[in-house]
Amino acid sequence: MPNEIFNPKDSKRSNVISTADGNFYIIYKNDPLLLEELLMYDAIIIEGGDNFRTTEVLRRFRSHFNPEFYLKTIFVWGETENSDPFIENLLDGTILNLDQIEIVTKVFKKIFLKTTELYFPKTLSFESQILTNLINFLFTRDKKTLIPHPYVRSAIGYTFPAISVNFSPEEEWRAMEILEIGAKEGLFMKSFYEKIPLCPKCKSGFLSFREVCPKCNSSNLSVHDLLHHFPCAYVGPISDFKSDIEGQLVCPKCYKHLRHIGVDYDKPSIISTCNECGHHFQDSNVKAKCIHCSSENTTEDLQIEIINKYQLTKKGELVALKGFVSSEGGDFNSIRGVLDLKTFKIIVAYEVERLRQSEMQSNIAIIRILHAVDLFAKMGSVAQKQFLDDLITQMRLNLRTSDLITFYDASIILLSINDITPRTAGNIVREIADMLVEMVRENYSQYNIEIAHGTRELHHTMSAEIQINQLLDDLL
Amino acid sequence: MEFFDNLIHYFQHLSFGQFVRVFWFFFIFEFSRNGILDPLVILYWKIKKKILHKTIERARRQLFLENPLISIIVPGKNEGKHIYKLVTSLREQSYKNFELIVVDDGSDDQTRIIGRSLERNGMIDLFLSNDVRGGKASGANLALRYAKGKYIIHLDADCSYDYDAMENILVPFFFDEQVGAVGGNVIVRNYKDSLATTLQAIEYYDAISSGRIVVSELGLYRIISGAFGAFRKDILTRLSGWDIGPGLDGDITVKIRKLGYKIKFEHTALCQTSVPNTFKKLSNQRKRWDKSLVRFRLRKHANVFLPLKSFRIIDFISFVENITYNVILNFKWYIYYIDVFVNFLGEAKYIIVLNILLYTTSNFYKFIIYSLMRERTNSPMSYYLIYLPLMVIYFGFFIRFVRTIAYFQEFFLKASYKDPWNPRKTSIHAERMGM
Known part of the structure; x- marks a missing residue:
């Protein structure tokens, strides 16, 4: 039996189970989900019975950019239907009662051991980050394949839970885009699974295919058989042949009863009539109405996408152990005016040395784009690169050429501002932050960003590495 | 000697x-x-035409003033190769207010694909395709069933028409209210192809062009060629369209005559057609025409000779x-x-x-x-x-x-x-x- 050591909610039920092998936190159905408070626990156990809630909790964990969250061992306790692909793919297991806690322990240990082998590189590229997270997740779970699952809540109708968890259902196509990058980089081997039509405007796969009138596009159509009465050569829709006696057909031209199909009459074709504009036609147009954005498109205009399944390659497995930096536009060095992090740290270390021998004052600063994950997910890789380019260009306008800029990761920029007082440096950084917000408002009006910033004076008494880490800790 | x-x-x-x-x-x-x-x-x-010149021109003006919708119907089997040419020639017509209805009577070539494509591009107003062949009459009747025009012009897909042919064939309706149908003037396009086509061209000159002017003037005109004929829609509807052929052109003309309407020949409404280029093909065509003369004149419409109520x-x-x-x-x-x-x-x-x-x-x-x-x-x-x-x-x-x-x-x-x-x-x- 597990020991209870902590019960933050009430005295009757316990959220924490502590064993010799680890501490596990139980999230009950109605508990508020305070994710940051759960960092310290080794595994999470979600009370089952509410698939929606379970999916929601899984999404919160697995989409987090901190490996300690997205790699967390998560179980469900109690009955659950695995019909939801997210539950099926993102959960580490199910226990029927808390007596089975050793199962959780076993799985947690295995995942933990695997996690210790991982390498977490710092990367600017959102795509690289997502791919790293995905591969780390697969590696720690001994999984090698990503199979698309039909999923009604996904905009394209399919989902890859392990990666799609990072995106809203409307942005499912971004998951596919990133998987394609992974395949191009040789991390995955792709093979055909399905071909699907998507709305060219919003990329939704929820399309309603309808036959419509070629003149007015109405789907209010009536379709009738055409009848040909052999003896008199009359041809018309079946309604022309309807008589007062139900089921009996009478030719409107010669008033004879139609008796035997193939002998005295046949049905050579059909005809459609539009109930809106009265147009007659045989060849109706097929239009796809997007359930998501309501746009109407011809089948020729639809965007045809191939849904692939992906198999992790050897190179992909190595990414988990050595890290991955995308070769495609995702790296800091390709942005003009920035140094790579390693060089930045070396130069700051030299600056610390220089301060030891002089009376000068130098500073390091941090600028952090809040909610960068959401922002970059919406942007896509090309727009993201352009956005960061613009950001750095703006910053450079307010800095001297001797000041240094580097990316810590996709959302964190570090600065080295030398030979000025901390106060002046702080003012410069604040102005830069305000200016960046303004720039985004003007040039990227569809996005909202918030920026946090901080400045710290460099001291010759501490190493550059420690001072940079402290600056990061202060802000994060 | x-x-x-x-x-x-x-x-x-x-x-x-x-x-x-x-x-x-x-x-x-x-x-x-x-x-x-x-x-x-x-x-x-000739003299009458000169005298009535102003009246004819008035009828022409009346046509354009009223500007009725005309339904041009083209029934046929395996005519796909001719349809595009026909459609483009019709676009050049001086009379513009027409709808074009093409009926594919169970073709086994590319007709359906061509027709559908032209319909989608707006060059044909209605393309009706039957999976099984029903005969020319059924094709024409299907087109008639969905025709919206006040007048119906029946064409053959392999013919071509003078730019004012549609206009000219409609004028007689505005000249005399009793005109129920008008036949166009068919001349031979491929007159140089062979001796058979040359001799037919002379025959068309004589018997079909000039001969029909005569019978039309005498009120005896009795066959409107399927290649080019105009009909009042209300009369065709009253007759429920064409009956089974061969010889349905002559049959419908007689039926209209029997209703008491005049049938006119309009020699300025010119249509060019391709005639059989061998004597064997010509012989088959003529046998069909001649058999239908016996079938319709002497058998189906024999009551014309009887002193009945409709005599x-x-x-x-x-x-x-x-x-x-x-x-x-x-x-x-x-x-x-x-x-x-x-x-x-x-x-x-x-x-x-x-x-x-x-x-x-x-x-x-x-x-x-x-x-x-x-x-x-x-x-x-x-x-x-x-x-x-x-x-x-x-x-x-x-x-x-x-x-x-x-x-x-x-x-x-x-x-x-x-x-x-x-x-x-x-x-x-x-x-x-x-x-």
Whole structure:
């Protein structure tokens, strides 16, 4: 039996189970989900019975950019239907009662051991980050394949839970885009699974295919058989042949009863009539109405996408152990005016040395784009690169050429501002932050960003590495 | 040479009475009609046209003032290769307010693909395609069922039309309210293809263009060609469209006549068609036409000859004229030659040659007279002159022989019901009902 050591909610039920092998936190159905408070626990156990809630909790964990969250061992306790692909793919297991806690322990240990082998590189590229997270997740779970699952809540109708968890259902196509990058980089081997039509405007796969009138596009159509009465050569829709006696057909031209199909009459074709504009036609147009954005498109205009399944390659497995930096536009060095992090740290270390021998004052600063994950997910890789380019260009306008800029990761920029007082440096950084917000408002009006910033004076008494880490800790 | 000396001697010593006795067939049926009556009627028509010029122009203005919607219907099987040309030529028409309905009667070529594509591009207003063939009448009736126009113009897909052909064929409706249908003027497009097509071109010049002016003026016009004919929609609807063919063109014309409407020929509404380019194909076509004459005139519409409630003297004359010149004279010709061989056996060879000379002279005379009165042609008159002597062989022997076979086949075997031109599933009913 597990020991209870902590019960933050009430005295009757316990959220924490502590064993010799680890501490596990139980999230009950109605508990508020305070994710940051759960960092310290080794595994999470979600009370089952509410698939929606379970999916929601899984999404919160697995989409987090901190490996300690997205790699967390998560179980469900109690009955659950695995019909939801997210539950099926993102959960580490199910226990029927808390007596089975050793199962959780076993799985947690295995995942933990695997996690210790991982390498977490710092990367600017959102795509690289997502791919790293995905591969780390697969590696720690001994999984090698990503199979698309039909999923009604996904905009394209399919989902890859392990990666799609990072995106809203409307942005499912971004998951596919990133998987394609992974395949191009040789991390995955792709093979055909399905071909699907998507709305060219919003990329939704929820399309309603309808036959419509070629003149007015109405789907209010009536379709009738055409009848040909052999003896008199009359041809018309079946309604022309309807008589007062139900089921009996009478030719409107010669008033004879139609008796035997193939002998005295046949049905050579059909005809459609539009109930809106009265147009007659045989060849109706097929239009796809997007359930998501309501746009109407011809089948020729639809965007045809191939849904692939992906198999992790050897190179992909190595990414988990050595890290991955995308070769495609995702790296800091390709942005003009920035140094790579390693060089930045070396130069700051030299600056610390220089301060030891002089009376000068130098500073390091941090600028952090809040909610960068959401922002970059919406942007896509090309727009993201352009956005960061613009950001750095703006910053450079307010800095001297001797000041240094580097990316810590996709959302964190570090600065080295030398030979000025901390106060002046702080003012410069604040102005830069305000200016960046303004720039985004003007040039990227569809996005909202918030920026946090901080400045710290460099001291010759501490190493550059420690001072940079402290600056990061202060802000994060 | 001795033969020609004897021939001239024989001719010189014939008295007028003997001349008429020996060449009675030519005098009664050829000279009286083609030499006197027809040129006189054409002259009358020319003068009338001049006098009524302003009234005709008023009718034309009325047409454009009213600007009614016209439904151009084109039923056919495996006509895909002709449709695009037809559609583009129709776009050049001076009369613009028309809808184009093309019916594909169970084609087994690319017709459906071509038709659908043209419909999607807006070049055809309605393309109706039947999976199984139903025959020309069913195709035309299907188009009629969905036609919205006040007038229906029936075309053949393999024909082409003068830019003002649609306009001209509609004018008679605005000239006389009693006009129920108007036939267009069909001339031969491929007249240079072969001897068969050249001779047919001369025949169309004569019998079809000029001959129809005459019968139209006399109120006897009785067949509107399926290649180009205009009809009042209300009349076609009243008749519930066309009946089973072959010969449905003549049948519908007679049915309209029986309702008391006038049928007019409009020689300025010009259509060019391709005629059979071999004598074998021509023979098959003519046999079909001739069989339908027996089937419709003498069988289906025989009540025209009876003094019933719907009896009209003009219809009676029209039928009599038609049957006389096509059926009776055909057999009378054999009687004439029996007469020659029985009564003038020694002079028979001179009589035959003189007959040929007389008919050839008559053909030149007709051709020159009609050519002088003709307003529109697609070929120089001189082109045909060297072929004119062959018309005696063509008309006097070839066409007569084909006709004779056709009449026998239809009289005794009812062969038209077995003609593959019409699907058997429909012909079997027509035969059973005597239609």
